[in-house]
Amino acid sequence: MSTVFLRRPLTAAIALSLLCPLPALSTEKAAEDKPQQTTRYSLDTVVVQGRRSLREDVITDQKSRAVIEQEMVRDTRDLVRYTTDVGISDSGRHLKGFAIRGVEGNRVGISVDGVSLPDFEENSLYSRYGNFNSSRMSIDPELVRAISIVKGADAFSGGSGALGGRVDYRTLEASDIVRAGNETGFLLRSGYASKNREWVNGFAVGYAGDAFETLLMYSHRHGHEMDSRGEGPYYQYDKSQHPDPSRRKQDSYLAKLRWHISPEHSLSLALTGQRARNFTDERSYTLFGSQWREAEDISRRSNLQLGYAWLPESDWLASLKLDGDYQRTDLTALNYKGGRNYTTQEKELGEVFDRRMHTRFKRLTFGLETLPLALGASQHTLAFKAFAANREFWNINYDTYVLGGKPEPQPAYAIQYPVDTRQYGFSLEDRVQWNTSLSSRFGLRYDHERLTPQALNAPCSKACTAEGRPAGNTFGNWNGLASVVAKLNAHWALGATVSTGYRVPTASEMYFTFQNAYGSWKSNPDLRAERSINYSLSLQGEGEAGGVNISLYQVNYRDFLFEQESITRTRNPYYEQCQAWGCAEYNESPVQQMVNLDRARIRGLEFSSHLNLAHYWPQLEGWKLSAQLGYSQGSLSSDNSLLSIQPLKGILGLDYHAPSGRWAVFARGTYLGAKKADDAQVVQNVYSYRNRTFSQVVKTYPYLNRRAALLDIYGYVRAGERFTFRAGVYNIFNRKYHTWDALRGINAHYGASTTNSVDREGYGLERFHAPGRNFSLSMEYLF
Template sequence: MHAGHALAAEPQAAESVQQQSADTQSSTAAESVNPQRARREEALKAVSVTATRGGTADPNRTAATVSVITSDDIDENNAKDVKDALKYEPGVEVRRAAYRPSGITGSSGRAGNEGINIRGLEGNQVLLLEDGVPLPQSYAFGSGSAGRGDYLNTDLYQRIEVLRGPTSALYGSDGLTGAVNFVTKDPSDLLAIYNKPTYFSLKAGYDSTDRSWGSTATAAFGGDVVQGMIALSGRHGHETDNKGESNTLGASRSTPDPLTYNNRSALGKLVFKLTPRDTLKLTAETLSNANSSDGLSQLGGAYTWSGYTANGYVTGNEVNSNRVQLDYDHRDATNPYFQQLHASLYYRNASTRQTLDISGANASGATSARSRINDYGDNILGGSVVADSAFSTGVLQHKLTYGFDASVSHYSTASSAGGEWTSSADGYPEAFPKTTQTALGAFIQDEIRWNKLSVVPGVRFDYYDMTPHPDATYEAMSASSTKPTSTSTGNAVSPRLAILYEVSPAFVPYVQYAHGFRAPSAYQVNSFYNPAGSYGLYYQQVGNPNLKPETSNSVEVGLRGKLGVGHGQVNYSAAAFAGRYSNFIDSKVVGGSLTSATNPYTVQYVNYSKASIQGLEGKADWYVNDALEVKGGFAWIHGTETKDGVTSGLDTVPPLAVVLGVKYAPTERWFASADLTYNSRKNKSQMSSSSYFSTPSYTILDLHAGVNITRHVSVTAGIDNVFDRKYWIWNDVRGLADGDGAAKIDAYTAPGRNFNVAMKIDF
């Protein structure tokens, strides 16, 4: 169902682009000419793969809004994680709530970088891939909350490709509103820097937002036949700073709770150039992220249960991921049937474990404890084959892209609450049974050109089957459920049609229609939880085998081009889009009473709502001359959601965002840049509840600079939020209520003035 090959469909084409880029850097190292324009031009050529899932194409002939964040961008901004890497992309956000868990069900911040929001939708509604391999799904239960962004390490990426708009016609499920692919570095990327058979680099840096130190060591070797690389990366840090000032115990605490984290990852690749036309690549990657926190905001009488007051509140998170991938590429322009073919086979296993330990005492001095352990496992084995065929029929030129994907995923969960849960013999129930999901997909897209006109029809068929494997524990738990476990199957047809007309390179209007879908998650189809009155209340969660896939229908009208202005050049794009989303899956109370043992309060995932999202977005990059670059962009999105006939604002839609940046780099030796970020106020009329806290507007100034001390040693540094502005990011704090009080609201503020610095040595 997912894109086995995904956004970086043609590594050799990308390698060629990156080789040219590296050659440009090498040839101009001693000259006072900035290669920034050449690098950006080459990056844009690589991005075109995102929208076509085939070989490279002219971005001005692409009917989609695409963006790229290169490794140069990541290094120059000292981006320590995916939230930093994407912060200058309007309309694209990474949600990360303040780490402030509460009670035995509060999970605020435990998902870390939860996922990526594109055009107002997020979570599992956005397709996230790493080298074409789907990232694990997000999942939440009780005090546990597993996100998606913590499976990523920006130090390993050659580029991040962002495609806005439904992507199901090429990639299948989850692409309701966009896709992001994180493309890791290849040996050729590194060896081309100095055109030598070996390469080594060591990068180390500090970021004051969380007092973190990070370092990455990379080595590569190879020649014309065999190439290899290994990258080792780690970061150690603490809680993320905010603008809170109350450093006390309990609910009045507004400063962050103490936290310590350790992140480690490793990436290795071997590339075999079997013939001038055939390449085989083996990739192995492992990642381990862990943190622990002392919840001081829950002490001092803030959290009590059954007469006990908490005097200790400790949480722990551990995220692990291992990936192995084998890619085969064939390129032969003389082949009469297909000129490019990519085949991929991959396996990823990922897990999240989250713990909570609470200790307390009552008025008489007696002690008690509560604990929670939540485990989530997400494994996938998959593969894909994608081919390109170019041919002509009369005056029409065709570029046919076609292929298929297949995957088998296995999901599992387990939760423990010590002696509080007694419904199973071994003490830990599963929120949903172990589930195997099989997904098959096939697609075809034809880019038909006639002079300046391009028509791009495409269609994809997907089939999925979810089969639960309940063990004795789960069967004992769910024996009383009104919705017994069952299989769930479904299919979807996802069409797409785009039309472009290149009036001139400076003026290329386009229009496209696309359909998207997202299959239900395993825990939404089959789930059961019933504490059987253990807490004096009677409630349960039950599954729903009749869930339909979420769907979207989107229309986009856009304009893009590149034109000369004075001695420079402007690349620009603008788009207006509108989408209708149906069968949104959400939890809903379907009956029962909290006081009834025979008819408990019942919650179920149902196709509960529909949504409407419209917006405008645009971006421009002006290379004024060889030394000066000015860039800017904006995204305005409006969304509504309708539940049970009642329409309100869609909370996941961010307010108006505008970015403006200036970069000055007169020589290869140094650069300096300034970036302004503006977000408007989030109006209560655009929320689902008027009781929510309305985030004020803000404007943030960031400054960055870098210098090449020698050819092999460089230093970059930055000051973010230069004027120490107190502000809140809507999607990080949404759901926070006016009635929560000033202390809690201040606890969710973004960092104040902060700085970062890094040094890189390579040769």
């Protein structure tokens, strides 16, 4: 046993930090408990900064504003850097959200202040060529006060899309800027990250008076492509060993106003938005000959929220709220393509593809919550919510061909029918405090959604109108959760949860059509919603010595949407004339269609712990040891593997906080496990030129990551009460490694993909390496 631990110091350290608090937790007297330790297991959750909270619904990793600043979170990659069992959906130019509990992309919900960000609309035809902006939108972390990463099905809170989990962002309030005892506050912040040579600058102004609260914040960032530790002599086409050069720019804003009309009544107004541009010289673009492409991805988002709240002096009613939400999003991809001059090799523009996806969302929500109501010996806090919403989606494209140096704009067109979605639903919730040791939560929610294709907003080619205007579809989904938290003693609590999730198919999955002799895509208006059910069991301990969290879970998925490829055979009408030359009697062509086919099951465990070393050695005041581990495995009912399941990940932390509170330093060692071949099987239809037929084979995904160990060190120094300087060095030992998220996003269609692809020899894998040693700096002045 000791030999194994010497060979595996990470395992030993994790075990030490996990086990050391146990004796102290079991021997401390209940009389010595602090009030906050008691309420931690009560019905109302107390959020501990940067740690997991044991809630009555699902396991949630909370990141407060302090943790976001401390870890210098600048994007979604930074957000999951020190979080286990959570990854990102990476497809090169475009990030498509998160991967949680074995699912990714649209199967993980994302919301900003309670408003869900739209699913990305994409099909496998256009994803191979990169002519559309298929990004999943996010929000600048500079505008965020808290982030909740919910692990497990949670349609009760998140609605459609929270199949495997959700990520909720909460924007800043005036109280985050205004210091205690003041009415006004100002914030100036600037930062730099070497991994993508990005600068972030922002300011905020806040006012918090008796009658009004206001906040105005602006953030600007500009940078370049993500760096890579890869190296080599090749810079062009899918053989390129270096990241495609890019220039990024993003402007974000946040404005809030709250009017306290009286102690009982208030009105609120919030406006937030962003505009981002990313111009990429796609040197890795591969079509034929010396063809080239430069792409500019543009995203715009604007949210408007109006709210009314009534907090009456009542014996039973705690609050009544009415909210209105409006959201507009635009995703644009401008693609500049052409060849090269035969003699000078200079680029010559041949065409410009302007492809745009738009959504518009409107919602009205009514909610009320009661005070705790006595029913026998138990206390019940009831909540009711009802909503009605409308979502519109449409596509419009503007192409220009350059002939003899002269631009020739083409008529606008669409690739599919616009879709209008009407939604309404309600939810009921009961939080129960049975006694001082036992609490529970029960919830029931119904969502009704009707998707209706509209008349074409622009001409569409015969390839997309061959099936005619498709029929609409209606989805009615009941979801719920049931959970219980038992406080075993003054320091330990046990929680169990059953929750469900669902996802309604996107407009592209249901209605996209395309017909071609070399491959077709058929619509399927009869698709069913994907469903999931999550079971979790959690044990949590908290005391003066430290804390421990252990979670076991299983998630069952059914009616998984899968793009099924079938082969159609049509007799060659010229067979009699050409059979002497060996032509095939039948022509075979692949047909793609989304179907509800697979079932899946994911099982896993997570644990985290932190140990206050001063509890055992008083001379180590301010030192803390922490550890996290996440592991999951799963299977599909078909021969495919769920590639979005994260490999093993472990994190070991050592922190020091100076007793003065003026400075602190944090060290994080991260172990990234390798993806095993048995867990990365894919089914492909392979064409045989000898037999002139397709056959189905099961292969190992060609790009698997190796295990890696990384070390980061970061910290902060405060000069007075107003100025804070932060710095961090990441991948200190300059380790060369791939992440599984980067590799599984590669387009593995040899010869059939022009973007985010790799040559057959594998030289192009070099550009997918993670950044080498890099640093971040941040300066903040709050006054």
